[in-house]
Amino acid sequence: MFAAQCSTRCSIPGHEMDVRGLATAVFPEGAFVSVSRDRTGRVWVPNSSPDRGFTEMHCMSGHSNFVSCVCIIAPSETYPRGLIATGGNDNNICVFTLDQPQPLFTLKGHKNTVCTLSSGKFGTLLSGSWDTTAKVWLNEKCMMTLQGHSAAVWAVIILPEQGLMLSGSADKTIKLWKAGRCEKTFTGHEDCVRGLAVISNTEFFSCSNDTSIRRWLVTGECVQVYYSHTNFIYSLAVFPNGQDFVSTGEDRTLRIWRNGECSQTIRLPAQSVWCCCILPNGDIAVGASDGIIRVFTESEDRMASVEDLQAFEDELSKATIDPKTGDLGDIKVEDLPGREHLNEPGNRDGQTRLIKDGQKVEAYQWSVSDGRWMKIGDVVGGSNQQTSKSVMYEGKEYDYVFTIDVNEGGPSMKLPYNVSEDPWLTAHNFLQKNDLSPMFLDQVANFIIENTKGHVVGPAQPAGGDPFTGGARYIPGSADDRPGFGADPFTGSGRYIPGSGPNPGASVGVADPFTGGGAYSSAALRRTTTNIYFPKTDGVTFEQANASQIIAKLKELNGGAPQEHRLSEEILENLESLLLSVSGPNSSEPPLTIQQINLLWKASHWPDDIVFPVLDIMRLAVRHPQVNETLCGEAEGVQLCNHLLSLMRPEGRPANQMLALRTLCNCFSGRHGRALLMAQRETVLSRAADLATVCNKNIHVALATLVLNYAGCLHSQPDLEAKAQCLSVASRALETVQDREAVFRLLVALGTTVASDQTAKDLARSLGVNSQISKYSSVSDPAKVGECCQLILKELQ
Numbered sequence: 001m002f003a004a005q006c007s008t009r010c011s012i013p014g015h016e017m018d019v020r021g022l023a024t025a026v027f028p029e030g031a032f033v034s035v036s037r038d039r040t041g042r043v044w045v046p047n048s049s050p051d052r053g054f055t056e057m058h059c060m061s062g063h064s065n066f067v068s069c070v071c072i073i074a075p076s077e078t079y080p081r082g083l084i085a086t087g088g089n090d091n092n093i094c095v096f097t098l099d100q101p102q103p104l105f106t107l108k109g110h111k112n113t114v115c116t117l118s119s120g121k122f123g124t125l126l127s128g129s130w131d132t133t134a135k136v137w138l139n140e141k142c143m144m145t146l147q148g149h150s151a152a153v154w155a156v157i158i159l160p161e162q163g164l165m166l167s168g169s170a171d172k173t174i175k176l177w178k179a180g181r182c183e184k185t186f187t188g189h190e191d192c193v194r195g196l197a198v199i200s201n202t203e204f205f206s207c208s209n210d211t212s213i214r215r216w217l218v219t220g221e222c223v224q225v226y227y228s229h230t231n232f233i234y235s236l237a238v239f240p241n242g243q244d245f246v247s248t249g250e251d252r253t254l255r256i257w258r259n260g261e262c263s264q265t266i267r268l269p270a271q272s273v274w275c276c277c278i279l280p281n282g283d284i285a286v287g288a289s290d291g292i293i294r295v296f297t298e299s300e301d302r303m304a305s306v307e308d309l310q311a312f313e314d315e316l317s318k319a320t321i322d323p324k325t326g327d328l329g330d331i332k333v334e335d336l337p338g339r340e341h342l343n344e345p346g347n348r349d350g351q352t353r354l355i356k357d358g359q360k361v362e363a364y365q366w367s368v369s370d371g372r373w374m375k376i377g378d379v380v381g382g383s384n385q386q387t388s389k390s391v392m393y394e395g396k397e398y399d400y401v402f403t404i405d406v407n408e409g410g411p412s413m414k415l416p417y418n419v420s421e422d423p424w425l426t427a428h429n430f431l432q433k434n435d436l437s438p439m440f441l442d443q444v445a446n447f448i449i450e451n452t453k454g455h456v457v458g459p460a461q462p463a464g465g466d467p468f469t470g471g472a473r474y475i476p477g478s479a480d481d482r483p484g485f486g487a488d489p490f491t492g493s494g495r496y497i498p499g500s501g502p503n504p505g506a507s508v509g510v511a512d513p514f515t516g517g518g519a520y521s522s523a524a525l526r527r528t529t530t531n532i533y534f535p536k537t538d539g540v541t542f543e544q545a546n547a548s549q550i551i552a553k554l555k556e557l558n559g560g561a562p563q564e565h566r567l568s569e570e571i572l573e574n575l576e577s578l579l580l581s582v583s584g585p586n587s588s589e590p591p592l593t594i595q596q597i598n599l600l601w602k603a604s605h606w607p608d609d610i611v612f613p614v615l616d617i618m619r620l621a622v623r624h625p626q627v628n629e630t631l632c633g634e635a636e637g638v639q640l641c642n643h644l645l646s647l648m649r650p651e652g653r654p655a656n657q658m659l660a661l662r663t664l665c666n667c668f669s670g671r672h673g674r675a676l677l678m679a680q681r682e683t684v685l686s687r688a689a690d691l692a693t694v695c696n697k698n699i700h701v702a703l704a705t706l707v708l709n710y711a712g713c714l715h716s717q718p719d720l721e722a723k724a725q726c727l728s729v730a731s732r733a734l735e736t737v738q739d740r741e742a743v744f745r746l747l748v749a750l751g752t753t754v755a756s757d758q759t760a761k762d763l764a765r766s767l768g769v770n771s772q773i774s775k776y777s778s779v780s781d782p783a784k785v786g787e788c789c790q791l792i793l794k795e796l797q
Contacts, residue, residue: 004298005264005298005349005367005368005369006256006264006266006284006296006297006298007296007297007298007303007304007309007369008294008295008296008303008304008308008309008312009052009053009283009295009296009297009302009303009304010052010053010054010294010295010304010308011292011293011294011295011312012044012053012054012292012293012294012295013291013292014042014056014291014293015034015036015038015040015042015287015291015292015293016036016038016291017036017037017038017066017291018036018037018272018274018287018288018289018290018291019034019035019036019274019275019287019288019291019292019293020035020036020037020066020067020068020069020274020275020287021034021035021067021068021069021070021086021274021275021287022034022035022070022275022276022277022285022286022287022293023070023071023072023084023277024072024277024278024279024280025043025072025082025084026072026074026075026081026082027075027081027082027098028045028057029280030045030046030279030280030281031043031044031045031046031057032044032277032279032285033070033072033084034070034285034287034293035067035068035069035070035086036066036067036287036291037066037067037068038067038291039061039063039064039065039066039067039088040059040060040061040067041059041060041061041067041070041084041086041096042056042058042059042060043056043057043058043059043060043084043098044056044057044293045057052302052303052304054293054295058098058099058101059101060084060086060094060096060101060102060103061101061102062086062094062096062101062102062103062106063086063088063089063090063092063094064088064090065088065089065090065732066088066089067086067087067088067089068087068088068089068113068114068115069086069087069114069115069116069117070084070085070086070087070117071084071085071117071118071119071125072084072085072119073085073095073119073123073125074119074121074123076123079097081097081098083095083096083097083104084096084097084098085117085119085125086117087113087114087115087116087117087127087129088113088114089113089732091108091110091111091112091113091114091129091131092106092107092108092110092114093106093107093108093110093114093117093125093127093137094106094107095107105140107125107127107137107140107142109135109142109145110127110129110131110133110135111129111131111721111724111725112129112130112131112152112724112725112728113129113130113728114127114128114129115128115129115130115152115153115154116128116153116154116155116156117156118156118157118158118165119158120158120165122138123138123139124136124137124138124158125137125138126156126157126158126165127156128152128153128154128155128156128167129152129153130152130153130724130728131152131721131724132147132149132150132151132152132153132169132720132724133145133146133147133149133153134146134149134153134156134165134167134177136165136180144180146165146167146175146177146180146182148175148182148185149167149169149170149171149173149175150169150171150759150762151169151170151171151192151759151762151765152169152170152192153167153168153169153170154168154169154170154192154193154194154195155167155168155169155193155194155195155196155206156168156196157196157197157198157204159198159201159204159218160198160200160201161201164176164177164178164218165177165178166196166204168193168194168195168196168206169192169193170192170193170762170765171762172187172189172190172191172192172193172208173185173186173187173189173193174186174189174193174196174206174216176218184218184220186206186216186220186222188214188222188225189206189208189210189212189214190208190210190212191208191209191210191765192208192209192232192765193206193207193208194207194208194209194232194233194234194235195207195233195234195235195236195247196236197236197237197238197245198238199215199238199242199243200242201218202217202218202219203215203216203217203218203223204216204218205236205238205245206236207233207234207235207236207247207249208232208233209232209233211227211229211230211231211232211233211249212225212226212227212229212233213225213226213227213229213233213236213247213257214226224260226257226260226262228255228257228262228265228350229247229249229251229253229255230251231249231250231251232249232250232251232771233247233248233249233250234248234249234250234272234273234274234275235247235248235249235274235275235276236276237276237277237278237284238278239278239282240278240282243259244256244257244258244259245257246276246278246284247276248273248274248275248276248286249273250271250272250273250771252267252268252269252270252271252272252273252319252321253265253266253267253268253273253350254266254268254273254276254284254286254296255350256284262348262349262350263349264349264350264368264369265349265350265365266296266350267316267350267365267376268286268288268294268316269290269315269316269318269319269377270288270289270290270292271288271289272288272289273286273287273288273289274287274288274289275287279295281297281299281302282297282298282299283295283296283297283298283299283302284296284297313374313375316374316375316376316377317374317375317376317377318377318378319376319377319378320377320378320379321363321376321377321378321379336354336355336356336361337355337356338355338356338357339355339357341353341355342355342364342373345366345371346366346368346373347366348366348368349366349367349368349369350365350366351365351366352364352365352366352376353365353366353373354379360378361378361379362375362377362378362379363375363376363377363378363379364376398416398417398418399417399418399419399452400416400417400418400419400448400451400452401414401415401416401417402414402415402416402417402447402448402451403415404430404444404447413430413434415430415444415448417448417452419452423445423448423449423452426445426448427444427445427448430444431444447738476612476616476655476658476659476698531751531791533747533748533751533784533787533788533791534748534751534752534755534788534791534792535711535712535715535751535752535755535756536708536711536712536748536752537712537713537715537716537752538712539665539668539669539674539709539712540665540668540705540708540709540712540745541623541665541666541668541669542619542662542665542666542702542705543620543623545583545616545620547579547580547583550579550613550616550617551575551576551579551613553613554572554575554613554614554617555572557610557613558572560610561606561607561610562607565606565607565610567603571599571603574595574596574599575596575599575600575603575614575617577596578592578596578597578599578600578617578621579617579620579621581624582617582620582621582623582624582627583620591626592624592626592627594630597621597626597627597630597631600614600617600618600621600627601631601636601640604618604643605643608647608652608653608656609653611647611656612653612655612656612659615647615655615656615659615660615663616659618631618659618663619659619662619663619666620666622663622666622667622669622670622673623666623669623670625670628667628669628670628671628672628673629670629672632667632670632672632673632675632676633672633676637672637675637676637679638676638680640676641676641677641680641683641684644660644663644664645660645683645684645687647659647660648660648661648687648688648690648691649687650690650691650693650694654694654696654698654699657691657694657696657699658696658698658699658702661688661691661699661702661703661705661706662702662705664677664684664688664706665702665705665706665709668709668712668713674713677709677710677713678710678713681710681722681725682725684706685706685707685710685725685726685729686725688703688706688707688729689703689728689729689732689733691703692732692733692735692736692737693736697738697739697741697742700733700737700738700739700742701739701741701742701745703733703737703742704730704733704737704741704742704743704744704745704746704749705745707726707729707730707733707745707746707749708745708746708748708749708752710722710726710749711723711726711730711748711749711750711752711753712752714726714753715752715753715755715756715757720759720760723753723757723760726749726753727750727753727754727760727764727769730746730749730750730753731750731769731772733746734746734772734773740779740781740782740785743776743785744782744784744785744788747773747776747785747788747789747792748788750764750769750773750792751788751791751792751795754792754795754796755795761795761796764796765796769792769796770793770796773789773792773793774789774793776789777789777790777793
């Protein structure tokens with residue numbers, strides 16, 4: 001006899017990005033807390049009958065980056081309603097009360113993302129982080145750091161028995177701690193341990209990327225292994241009876257386990273089902289990558305209306321499923337049966353069946369409670385899938401209907417397009433319709449152009465004036481300031497520049513991306529095991545410049561500068577002489593003088609709105625051994641670093657941000673510069689990472705190059721903390737960066753960091769690098785992006 005089946009109670013919109021953590025609140029009755037990548041936490045309270053939904057009671061903000069986990073700290077005399085603790089990608093833990101939106105206090109100490117929290121008696125808090133440690137907090141202080149894992153700590157729990165704590169890690173192990181000491185290590189999982197849940201004083205559950213759930217005794221024995229999920233399992237929650245439980249994962253499902261078996265599978269219209277919690281009345285709340293919280297119930301009184309249930313089923317049926325995600329198992333499309341296969345009943349709840357319907361492949365799931373097959377989506381990417389000549393969208397036919405993710409992890413948006421339309425106007429209308437910033441105009445328009453094979457109707461966009469001054473001569477980061485089309489992206493020899501030249505997507509004559517040597521073909525690369533991309537240990541610099549344009553802009557701005565900032569003719573002549581000495585590879589100019597270098601340093605403190613041509617001179621100058629030693633040496637180096645960091649403030653001017661980043665990249669060309677930047681690594685990379693959110697492809701390329709240069713310097717060093725920061729910054733940058741050249745350099749940085757370093761590979765896996773970059777593996781324009789990505793994925797297998 002089957003147990004009662006859960007059904008939808010309600011869907012709760014409100015978060016703007018992935019819901020990453022859920023926890024049942026102590027107060028008010030029936031409430032729960034959610035946290036999201038939108039940087040907020042929210043408290044939800046049940047509506048009074050007959051409304052079956054929830055209302056947002058309280059919104060908390062305090063993190064400067066994604067919020068990734070939450071737990072409730074039990075009530076105390078001081079805080080009778082308890083406290084809410086949240087951990088985030090800003091490395092901090094924020095602790096909130098229920099009556100104010102800002103944190104009561106913030107716990108600092110972790111060196112990387114805080115991804116898991118658990119609370120215990122007497123206000124004890126246990127945190128786990130990507131920095132490979134767990135920390136025990138009490139009375140707003142870190143009491144001890146639990147060290148022993150070799151990769152990110154993804155899960156922690158405090159057992160009811162006082163003093164016993166558990167941590168699960170990407171190193172595939174679980175550790176039992178008492179008084180800060182590791183008492184036991186549990187092995188058995190074959191991949192990252194992602195979640196832990198208490199059963200009793202003596203037992204607990206764990207779940208893993210290896211698609212299994214394990215039941216353990218604290219004495220060390222694994223007493224049962226549960227299989228049903230087909231992809232990573234992210235979270236677990238145990239029912240009050242201490243035996244039955246629920247789990248969620250990357251296979252789009254919530255699974256309910258009773259009496260040791262999966263009794264029900266509920267598929268959701270979202271790829272990643274990140275988290276779950278069980279409410280006091282036995283209902284189940286889950287959070288997913290589409291930003292929606294969904295609540296399921298066994299109680300007929302709380303089930304959604306027939307209309308809402310049908311709306312959920314309709315939403316599910318319209319989902320698209322990529323077989324590469326693994327949530328449908330191995331698929332051989334050519335062997336699939338037709339629709340008649342649905343006349344046969346399923347063998348178990350949640351069983352998946354694929355059928356061919358003409359040219360389409362559809363996925364169905366067996367529902368025991370309904371006694372029928374329920375459509376759960378269309379399968380895309382199968383070998384028999386054909387591209388239609390036209391696509392229907394909102395009742396109209398289009399040549400293309402793109403799915404746009406402006407913010408990764410947020411809800412996708414549809415962009416219909418016909419090749420007869422102006423891509424810039426289409427992009428403009430799309431941004432207006434979806435209330436998106438006009439700063440995305442270039443990205444969306446270029447996306448359309450690249451994905452319609454360069455078919456552009458109408459006149460091309462004008463090159464425009466200087467985007468920083470309104471002038472029309474000198475533009476930092478323009479084609480005049482960068483190597484020519486088709487060149488090596490690092491050495492400047494025959495470099496490819498996205499968005500320039502007659503056909504930015506052309507791949508003809510692509511040179512070796514590191515040496516500038518002879519052209520190669522993608523097919524040839526795939527036939528060989530040679531990796532031409534990473535590790536890349538020699539510095540990548542920004543060499544190209546048009547000295548006459550830089551000097552012309554410098555003199556123009558000087559003429560209009562306030563009297564107190566105006567440079568004398570002598571200073572201008574010295575700067576021009578210095579520029580000529582450092583801008584050519586075979587310059588015959590006389591050696592530089594200390595006076596010239598000092599004048600350059602002084603001029604670099606011009607007002608922010610006019611300083612950029614001076615920064616461009618400095619960018620070129622720091623490659624010169626004499627300048628590198630003088631400006632980057634022990635005495636002056638920290639001043640230079642601080643000055644460049646001040647120009648990189650997120651609210652600063654894009655031209656200054658870009659040129660400061662390029663200057664830092666070029667500092668790596670000399671030993672003094674390398675030593676300076678390695679000493680200042682933590683501060684420099686932290687500030688640089690903030691610029692990933694600035695919508696400017698030249699800034700993104702410079703940022704990616706800086707991370708790559710750090711990765712190159714760290715390649716042969718055992719500094720895991722430094723490599724973790726490189727991986728973290730590269731991973732965070734890939735969340736927002738869209739320019740393919742920047743993406744390529746970030747991929748090379750990742751590859752360089754993990755190459756020949758098993759610990760770094762484990763760390764990268766623990767950060768989810770595999771799943772994050774897999775979308776680039778099929779990129780063929782430019783081919784180097786897809787090829788480099790495939791090599792990294794091979795390294796991380």
